[in-house]
């Protein structure tokens with residue numbers, strides 16, 4: 001199942017924020033969307049999820065225009081985790097994750113739904129926290145629960161808008177490692193698209209990178225090919241270096 005944007009342009013409040021974005025994402029692996037603040041990363045993710053209608057161009061899932069896919073089928077094809085989920089803090093972790101199954105059961109959960117919730121709780125190591133309410137979790141634990149909710153939707157595509165913000169390195173790496181594992185496990189592998197600011201995490205875990213700048217596609221390709229000081233310096237308009245430590249590339253602002 002490929003995800004494409006064809007000459008995608010998005011206007012918000014009459015102002016163009018994305019222009020002529022052409023992308024083709026193959027299934028599997030992690031794709032990181034990076035770029036300066038205000039470049040249009042969240043806008044692109046929301047457009048890919050069908051929450052913003054294109055001003056021009058199209059988003060295509062497996063060759064089909066997203067606008068022609070019914071909401072139920074869309075919800076079974078892709079899960080979007082936005083920055084502001086707006087759910088009540090009194091919800092338990094297990095209820096939150098079960099909530100993600102709604103498009104599948106519409107209020108009448110069955111065996112498959114319960115199995116998906118149990119799998120998400122196990123995959124994201126949330127067993128000891130399952131009965132806790134969201135307001136009784138640390139920021140990192142809460143983020144993990146939200147990512148698990150997206151995972152429990154068992155969609156081929158998982159779109160995550162800055163799920164690592166406010167996480168310390170241990171939690172950030174923990175979530176990325178889990179996403180990395182589930183994006184390459186055979187026929188059930190999920191395809192993950194993630195908006196991220198942490199370039200260290202990107203260099204380490206992303207298979208592909210999409211760079212956005214001023215609402216335009218700055219570049220897209222294999223992470224190893226793009227993570228160079230020259231490309232990052234031009235993307236961020238600030239001097240960037242890429243150090244190599246223990247065989248790993250570590251980008252940083254010089």
Ligand SMILES: Nc1ncnc2c1ncn2[C@@H]1O[C@H](COP(=O)(O)OP(=O)(O)OP(=O)(O)O)[C@@H](O)[C@H]1O
Pocket residue numbers: 012013017035036037038039040041042043044
């Ligand atoms: N709801 C909205 N209404 C109008 N304009 C918006 C809205 N949301 C975002 N924008 C504008 O669209 C542009 C792109 O914003 P977007 O949030 O997609 O960027 P971003 O790359 O995700 O930024 P950041 O890294 O700061 O989160 C910005 O100029 C922003 O002001």
